[in-house]
Amino acid sequence: MSAYLQISDLTKRYGRICALDRINLSIERGSVTALLGPNGAGKSTLFGCLLGFTQPTAGMIQLQDQPLGDAERAGFGYLAERVALYPHRTALENAAFFAELKGHDTAAAEEQLKRVRLHSVRDRKVRQLSKGMLQRLGLAIALCGQPQLLLLDEPFNGLDPALLDTLQLILSEERERGATLLISTHTMSAIQPLASHVAVLLQGRLAAFGSVEELRAEHPELESLEDIYQQIARRGRVGEEVFT
Amino acid sequence: MKNDAVTIQSPSGLAQHLIQPARARATPDRSRRGSLLHHARLIAVKEFGDRFRSGWVIACVLVWLGAIGLTSFFGLLQIGRIGIQGYERTVISLLNLVQYLVPLLGLLLGHDLIVSENEERTLRLILAGGITRTRLLLGKFLGGCATLAVPLTLGFIIAGAVIGLTSKDSSIEPFLRLAASGLVLGVLFVGIGLTISTFCRTRVQALVLSLLAWCLAVFVFDLVALSLLVSTKAPVAAEEIEMVCATTHVNAALDIHSDFENSGGAIGTPASLVRTKPTTSLGWLAANPIDLFRAINIAPQLGIQVPVLTVLLTVGLWLGATLGLSLWKLSRTDL
Numbered sequence: 079m080s081a082y083l084q085i086s087d088l089t090k091r092y093g094r095i096c097a098l099d100r101i102n103l104s105i106e107r108g109s110v111t112a113l114l115g116p117n118g119a120g121k122s123t124l125f126g127c128l129l130g131f132t133q134p135t136a137g138m139i140q141l142q143d144q145p146l147g148d149a150e151r152a153g154f155g156y157l158a159e160r161v162a163l164y165p166h167r168t169a170l171e172n173a174a175f176f177a178e179l180k181g182h183d184t185a186a187a188e189e190q191l192k193r194v195r196l197h198s199v200r201d202r203k204v205r206q207l208s209k210g211m212l213q214r215l216g217l218a219i220a221l222c223g224q225p226q227l228l229l230l231d232e233p234f235n236g237l238d239p240a241l242l243d244t245l246q247l248i249l250s251e252e253r254e255r256g257a258t259l260l261i262s263t264h265t266m267s268a269i270q271p272l273a274s275h276v277a278v279l280l281q282g283r284l285a286a287f288g289s290v291e292e293l294r295a296e297h298p299e300l301e302s303l304e305d306i307y308q309q310i311a312r313r314g315r316v317g318e319e320v321f322t
Numbered sequence: 323m324k325n326d327a328v329t330i331q332s333p334s335g336l337a338q339h340l341i342q343p344a345r346a347r348a349t350p351d352r353s354r355r356g357s358l359l360h361h362a363r364l365i366a367v368k369e370f371g372d373r374f375r376s377g378w379v380i381a382c383v384l385v386w387l388g389a390i391g392l393t394s395f396f397g398l399l400q401i402g403r404i405g406i407q408g409y410e411r412t413v414i415s416l417l418n419l420v421q422y423l424v425p426l427l428g429l430l431l432g433h434d435l436i437v438s439e440n441e442e443r444t445l446r447l448i449l450a451g452g453i454t455r456t457r458l459l460l461g462k463f464l465g466g467c468a469t470l471a472v473p474l475t476l477g478f479i480i481a482g483a484v485i486g487l488t489s490k491d492s493s494i495e496p497f498l499r500l501a502a503s504g505l506v507l508g509v510l511f512v513g514i515g516l517t518i519s520t521f522c523r524t525r526v527q528a529l530v531l532s533l534l535a536w537c538l539a540v541f542v543f544d545l546v547a548l549s550l551l552v553s554t555k556a557p558v559a560a561e562e563i564e565m566v567c568a569t570t571h572v573n574a575a576l577d578i579h580s581d582f583e584n585s586g587g588a589i590g591t592p593a594s595l596v597r598t599k600p601t602t603s604l605g606w607l608a609a610n611p612i613d614l615f616r617a618i619n620i621a622p623q624l625g626i627q628v629p630v631l632t633v634l635l636t637v638g639l640w641l642g643a644t645l646g647l648s649l650w651k652l653s654r655t656d657l
Binding site: 092126129130131132133148149150151152153154156158160162163164166167175176178179180181219229 | 365368442
C-alpha cells in the first residue's frame with residue numbers, strides 16, 4: 079500500500095547551512111505522527127516545505143502519489159507555533175476569512191468556534207483574547223472544513239491543564255474521523271497518548287522513524303516516549319561527535 | 323454518508339459533534355475553491371475593509387476634497403485672483419497637487435501590502451490555505467487599487483459637482499481627463515509600492531524605499547533628463563528643454579494662467595512656449611508616468627499630442643513590469 083504523504087530525499091539549504099538533509103518519510107493515512115527534535119533540528123523547515131512557505135533545494139513531496147501543490151494544500155489544516163491573526167478583526171471574522179479562502183462558509187467557521195469553546199467570544203477582537211483563546215482560535219481555523227491532513231506546530235506550548243485536555247480530546251476526535259496528523263512538539267507527555275508514529279529530527283537529519291510499537295520494540299528497556307527520544311537524541315549527538 | 327458518521331462522546335464536557343471520516347468529508351465547492359477571481363476578490367475585499375476601518379479611506383476623501391477645493395479657490399492667487407475657477411483652470415492648478423500627492427498615496431498604500439502580512443506572520447496562514455502567490459498578489463493589488471480609487475473618485479465627483487454648480491462651467495472634459503489619468507497614475511504607483519513591498523523584509527525598509535522612489539519619480543528623473551539634454555548641446559535640445567520644462571516644471575501652471583489672462587480668456591500655448599514646435603523625440607518622457615500624466619493634461623495648452631498608443635504602452639509596461647517583478651520575487655521568497 080502506498081503512503082498517503084511521501085517525502086523523498088527532501089533537502090533544504092540556506093547558503094552553507096543544511097536545514098534538512100535528505101529526509102525520507104512515509105506517512106500513512108489516518109496516522110498521528112509526532113515530529114520530535116530539539117530547537118533548530120529542522121521541524122519548522124519541514125513544515126514550511128509541506129505548506130509551501132519554503133522551496134526545497136532538492137527532493138520531492140507527494141500526496142497520494144501526486145506531487146504536492148497549492149490545490150492539495152487547500153485540504154490541509156495548519157496551526158502555527160505562534161498564532162498570528164488580524165488583531166483588529168473579531169474571532170469570527172478571522173475564522174470566517176480563512177474558512178472562505180478554503181472555500182467554506184461562515185457556518186463552518188462558527189461550528190469550529192463552538193467546538194473549541196470560543197463561540198461566546200466570537201465577536202471579541204482578537205487583540206482582546208488571551209493566549210489560550212488565541213491558540214484555540216488558531217486551532218478552530220485549522221479545523222475548518224474537516225481537513226485531511228493537520229499540521230500542528232508546537233500545539234501544546236503554554237496551555238494550562240484544562241486547555242491541554244481539551245486540545246488532546248479534539249485531536250483524538252480528528253484521529254477518529256480519519257484525519258492524518260503531523261504534530262511537531264517538545265511536550266512528550268501530551269503527545270504520547272495520541273501518537274501512532276514518531277519521527278525524530280536531529281540537526282536536519284532523520285534520526286529515527288517508525289511506529290510507536292516499533293520504537294518500543296527497539297528500546298524494550300525504556301518505558302516512556304520521552305526516554306526513547308532522549309536515547310535517540312543522545313545516540314545522535316554521539317554519532318555527530320564521532321562524525322566531526 | 324450518514325452510516326459513516328461517528329459520534330464522539332466528549333468526557334470533558336464538550337458538545338457532541340458529528341464527525342465524518344476524512345474520506346467522506348464535506349468537500350468545499352470546487353469551483354469556488356479553485357477560482358482565481360474568488361480568492362483575489364476575498365483578499366481585495368479584506369484589504370479594502372481593513373483600510374476602511376482604519377479611517378484611511380475617509381481621511382483620504384477629506385484630504386482630497388479639501389485639496390481640490392482649496393486649489394480651485396486659491397489657484398489663481400499667483401496672478402492676484404481668488405475664487406472658484408472653471409474646470410479647465412482648476413485642472414491646470416491641480417496638476418502639481420495631483421502629480422505630487424497621488425503617487426505618494428499610491429506608494430503609501432502599496433508599500434506594506436505584502437511586507438506587513440509577512441511581518442505579522444499572517445501571510446503564512448493565508449498561503450497554508452492553498453492560496454497561490456499569484457492569487458495573493460492579485461488580491462492585494464486589487465485591494466490597494468480599490469482603496470486608492472474610492473476616495474479619489476469620490477473626491478473628484480464631489481469637487482467636480484461643486485465646481486460645475488458654482489462656476490456654471492459645462493466643459494467638464496479636461497476635469498474628467500485629469501480624474502481618469504490621475505487614477506491610472508495612482509494605480510501605477512500602487513504597483514510600484516507592491517513591488518517594493520515584496521522586496522523588503524520590514525515595513526520601515528519598505529517605507530524608506532517608497533519615499534526614495536517617490537523623490538526619484540517626482541524630482542530626480544526630470545533633473546537627470548534635463549541634465550542629459552543640456553549636456554548633449556544638440557540644436558534640438560533647446561526646444562526639447564523648453565518642452566520638458568513645460569511638462570515637468572512646477573511653474574508651468576503659472577505660465578499657463580498668465581497666458582490665459584493675456585489672451586482674454588482662452589487658454590492657449592503659453593507665451594514662454596510660443597517658439598516651441600511639437601516634437602516627436604520626447605517619447606522617452608513617457609518612461610516616467612508622472613511626466614506622461616502632465617503631458618496628457620496640458621497637451622492642448624502646449625499644442626502637442628500624446629498618442630493613445632504611447633499611453634497604453636507606458637501603462638501596460640509599468641503594470642506588467644511591477645506585477646511581474648513582484649510575482650517573481652514573491653515566488654522565490656522563503657517565509
